[in-house]
Each structure stands twice: as structure tokens, then as C-alpha cells.
Amino acid sequence: MLALYLREIRLGIRAGSGAMTGILFFLAVVAVIPFGVGPDLNLLARIGPAVLWIGALLASLLGLDRLFQADRExxxxxxxxMAGSRHMVALTVFTKCLAHWTTAVLPLALITPLLGIFMNVPPGGLAAATLTLLVGTPAITFIGAVGAALTVALPRGGLLVSVLILPLTIPVLIFGVAASRGAVAEPDPFLPPFLLLSALTLFFAVIGPLAAALALRGAAD
Amino acid sequence: MRLAAENLSGERGGETVFSGVSFALGQSETLLVTGPNGAGKSTLLRIIAGLLPVAKGHVAFSGGGEIFPDAGAACHYLGHLNGMKPALSIEENLVFWRDFLGEERLSPLEALEIVGLGEIAHLPFGYLSTGQRRRTAIARLLVSYRPVWLLDEPTAGLDRASEAQFAEVMRAHLSAGGIIVAATHLPLGLEGTQELKMGAGN
Structure with missing residues (x-):
């Protein structure tokens, strides 16, 4: 499994991968919001966490469709x-998700503090947004794996994956934004939505790979 | 070790492509699957590998012990696609498959020496020609051990010298007690093989 993880990481950072695309997309989304909304600093600070989360959510959907398609091709x-009796397929999927998250999604969370400055988010809010993204985005990847597995045989499945899994990612988005806002805006609480977010990630870390493994088995032709 | 199929039928997209296929292979035995295009040769191999569901009949692999409990676990599958990443070097590709598949045999460099690619092991797989890619895929059979080799048009794209080399590799595998099932149009240079003609009345 470590071998698979290392291979995926290598593939992720070498030329031809989409890791940079996500970051650039995230940057583009967050950077144009202040121009569209106008220079109302209070308003920007208020919607900042939500914009960061929506940007990161959409950016992390990019490239998800290639998760299994590249391997299929x-x-x-x-x-x-075929190695299913040696390495459970669900575990293989889990490892691939983890590697995808490390190369394509983790960088998004890491540049969040920088992009948050565009939105006039206070330091406490920056820390909270980064922390919630770190904890919440794996759930999006695990849900995405199911969509990617279902559409593995479709040559242009990219948009379909996003449409399929977007409804399922809404709870993650709600609790992610609620927790990041709760960190700065009294009297909203931080801990309850944060714990729910962590629970969602743990839940999808189990359900996602199992469902994706079943879908991959079924898609074999 | 024994690989057997009994009254096997295969489907592709809901249509039966072949039916009533039976064979039994013991150690050091080879089955050549021949027949026209579309006769179901690749489907048969994929069913044995466990990649496609069995429509009727059954496939059984016995004598593999705990390491190779079923046919899928006991097989190396060399399909039309080579299963290598263009962005990784030849050696990195092989090191990955050795570590992932387990049951290490030769080191990746030794295996590449055998298929004649030892000197360019550092090149990205994407730079190689068709024949060299095929030889890299053949090297994968050597870095980790599986008793059964399922070969789908194994010599496609190989030149004469490489074909002879590959025949040598297959003979070594057979003499070590291995089993080979090969779908092919070309003679593979092996003696004493069973032949399964597909698409001829069954």
C-alpha cells in the first residue's frame, strides 16, 4: 500500500498532472470575489469563510474524474x-484517495490563509478556515471516489462526476462554513459543527472506498 | 497446482460470445487459445482472471495454498494494455508492481536485463517504442511470482529477437512448474501445448 501511495504521489507531482490546475482555479475564484462584491471590508470578512470553502470545494472536484480513469486507460x-485477494480493493481505493488528497487538495488548504487575506478574514478566521478545510476536504475526496468509480468507463465523465457528488458534499460545506464562522463570530459555537465535520470525514472514509470498490468491480468489462 | 474450467460460457454486453469451453491444465502445461477476431479469446482470459463475471460453468484453481487462494490471485494478466505509467521511469514502474503484487522474484534491473532493456531503465516509460513497452510489461511477469500467466497477444509489437527471448522466458516459467494460457494468432515457439480453438462451432 505504501508503494501505491508513493507511486500516486509521484504521478501527482510530475508533469501532466492536474495538481496545479486546482490551485489556480481556487486562486481565480477567490481573487475575483472582492472585485465583484466591492470594497466593503465588513461584508468581505463576513462572507470570507464561505467563499474560501466554496472555492476549495469546487477546486477539489477538478481532476477527481481522473482518479481511476487514468488507471483504466x-x-x-x-x-x-486482480490483486484484490492480497490488497482489499476498498483499501486500494482508500490509498488512492489519500494520495489524491495529498497532492491535489492539501495544497488548497495550505494556501487558504494567503487567499483569506484577500477577503479581509481576521487571523482567527484564517486559522479556523484552514483547519476546517484540512479536516473536511478528505470527505469530499472520498465521496468523489464513488462518483469517479461510477463514471470510470465514460470518456467525458468529468462534469457528470461533479454533478453526481455535489449534493452529497453539501453537508460537508455547511458544517465547514459553520465551524469557520463560529471561530470568529460570537455567539456562534465552533466545536459542535467542527466535530460534526470530523464525523462526516470519518463516515465517508469508510463508506466512500467501499462503495467505489463495488462500483469498480461492476464496471469491469 | 491445477487450473480447470468446466463448461464455461462468456458474455459481453449481454450477448454470449462463447459457451461450453472446458480445459484442465496441470503444472508445466500450456494452453493456446486460437480463433478468429471476436471469438471470445480475450473474454475467456478476463473471465479466468476474475475481471469479468462467469456467465455459466466455473473456473477453479487448486493447489495454490494460502498465498494463491483463487484463480485471480494466482494469475499474472498481460492484456492489450501494459499497465505502466508514462510519467514514471521503467524501473519505477517495475519497482511499484513488484512491491504491490508481492511474491518478489527477480529485481527490476535483472528482469529488464532479461528482456534487453537494462541500459535504458532510467527512461520514462512514455519515451519507449511499442515493442519496448511490451517488453517492459513482460518484465513485470518476472519481478513478482504468479504460477499462472494469462497472456493476451503477448508478442504483439515484438521483433523476431524479442519473440525468441520471450519464448525462452516462457519455457523457463514452464520448467519451473508454471501454467500458461495464451491467446494468440502467432506461434509462440513452445512445444507440447494444448490448443483450444474458439469460434469453431462452440
Missing amino acids: DGSLDLLL
Whole structure:
């Protein structure tokens, strides 16, 4: 499994991967909001966490469709599935998700403090947004794996994956934004939505890979 | 070790492509699957590998012990696609498959020496020609051990010298007690093989 993780990381950071696309998209979304909303600093600070979360959510959907498709196109997927008695397929999917998250989504969370400054988010809010993104975005990747597995045989499944999984990511978004706002805006609480967010991630970390493994098994042809 | 199929049928997209296929292979035995395009050769191999569901009949692999409990676990599958990443070097690709598949045999460099790619192991897989890619995929069979090799047009894209080399590799596998099931149009240079003609009345 470590071998698979390292291979995916290598593929993720080498040329031809979409890791940078997500960051640039995130940057573009957050950078244009202040121009559209206008220079009302209070308003920007109020909607800041939400904008950061929406930007990160959409950016992390980019490239998800390639999660299994690339492996299918070069035949690796067959071999990964055949090794099912040695490495449970769900575990293989979990590892791939983790590697995808490390190369494509983790950078988004790491540049959040920088982008938050555009939105006039106070330091406490920056820390909270980064922390909630770190905890919440894995859930999006795990949900996304199910969509990616379902559409693995479709050549232009990219948009379909996003449409399929977007409804499922709404709870993650709600609790993520609620927790980041709760950190700065009294009297909203921080801990309850944050714990729910963590629970969602743990829940989808189990359900997502299992469902994706089933979908991949079914999609074999 | 024994690989057997009994009265096997295969489907592709809801249509039966072949039915009533039976064979039994013991150690050091080879089955050549021949027949016209569309006769179901690849489907048969994918069913044995467990990648496609069995429509009727069954496939059984026995004698593999705990390490190889079923046919899927006991098989190396060399399909039309090579299963290598263009962005990684040849050696990185093989190191990954050795670590992931387990049951290490040769080191990636030794395996590449055998298929004649030892000197360019550092090149990205994407830079290689069709024949060299195929030889890299063949090297994968050597870095980790599986008793059964399922080969789908294994020599596609290989030149004469590489074909002879590959025949040598297959003979070594057979003499070590391995089993080979190969779908092919070309003679593979092996002696004493069973043949399964598909698309001819069944």
C-alpha cells in the first residue's frame, strides 16, 4: 500500500498532472470575489469563510474524474483489481484517495490563509478556515471516489462526476462554513459543527472506498 | 497446482460470445487459445482472471495454498494494455508492481536485463517504442511470482529477437512448474501445448 501511495504521489507531482490546475482555479475564484462584491471590508470578512470553502470545494472536484480513469486507460486498474485477494480493493481505493488528497487538495488548504487575506478574514478566521478545510476536504475526496468509480468507463465523465457528488458534499460545506464562522463570530459555537465535520470525514472514509470498490468491480468489462 | 474450467460460457454486453469451453491444465502445461477476431479469446482470459463475471460453468484453481487462494490471485494478466505509467521511469514502474503484487522474484534491473532493456531503465516509460513497452510489461511477469500467466497477444509489437527471448522466458516459467494460457494468432515457439480453438462451432 505504501508503494501505491508513493507511486500516486509521484504521478501527482510530475508533469501532466492536474495538481496545479486546482490551485489556480481556487486562486481565480477567490481573487475575483472582492472585485465583484466591492470594497466593503465588513461584508468581505463576513462572507470570507464561505467563499474560501466554496472555492476549495469546487477546486477539489477538478481532476477527481481522473482518479481511476487514468488507471483504466493504461490497464493498471485491471491489475489493481486482480490483486484484490492480497490488497482489499476498498483499501486500494482508500490509498488512492489519500494520495489524491495529498497532492491535489492539501495544497488548497495550505494556501487558504494567503487567499483569506484577500477577503479581509481576521487571523482567527484564517486559522479556523484552514483547519476546517484540512479536516473536511478528505470527505469530499472520498465521496468523489464513488462518483469517479461510477463514471470510470465514460470518456467525458468529468462534469457528470461533479454533478453526481455535489449534493452529497453539501453537508460537508455547511458544517465547514459553520465551524469557520463560529471561530470568529460570537455567539456562534465552533466545536459542535467542527466535530460534526470530523464525523462526516470519518463516515465517508469508510463508506466512500467501499462503495467505489463495488462500483469498480461492476464496471469491469 | 491445477487450473480447470468446466463448461464455461462468456458474455459481453449481454450477448454470449462463447459457451461450453472446458480445459484442465496441470503444472508445466500450456494452453493456446486460437480463433478468429471476436471469438471470445480475450473474454475467456478476463473471465479466468476474475475481471469479468462467469456467465455459466466455473473456473477453479487448486493447489495454490494460502498465498494463491483463487484463480485471480494466482494469475499474472498481460492484456492489450501494459499497465505502466508514462510519467514514471521503467524501473519505477517495475519497482511499484513488484512491491504491490508481492511474491518478489527477480529485481527490476535483472528482469529488464532479461528482456534487453537494462541500459535504458532510467527512461520514462512514455519515451519507449511499442515493442519496448511490451517488453517492459513482460518484465513485470518476472519481478513478482504468479504460477499462472494469462497472456493476451503477448508478442504483439515484438521483433523476431524479442519473440525468441520471450519464448525462452516462457519455457523457463514452464520448467519451473508454471501454467500458461495464451491467446494468440502467432506461434509462440513452445512445444507440447494444448490448443483450444474458439469460434469453431462452440
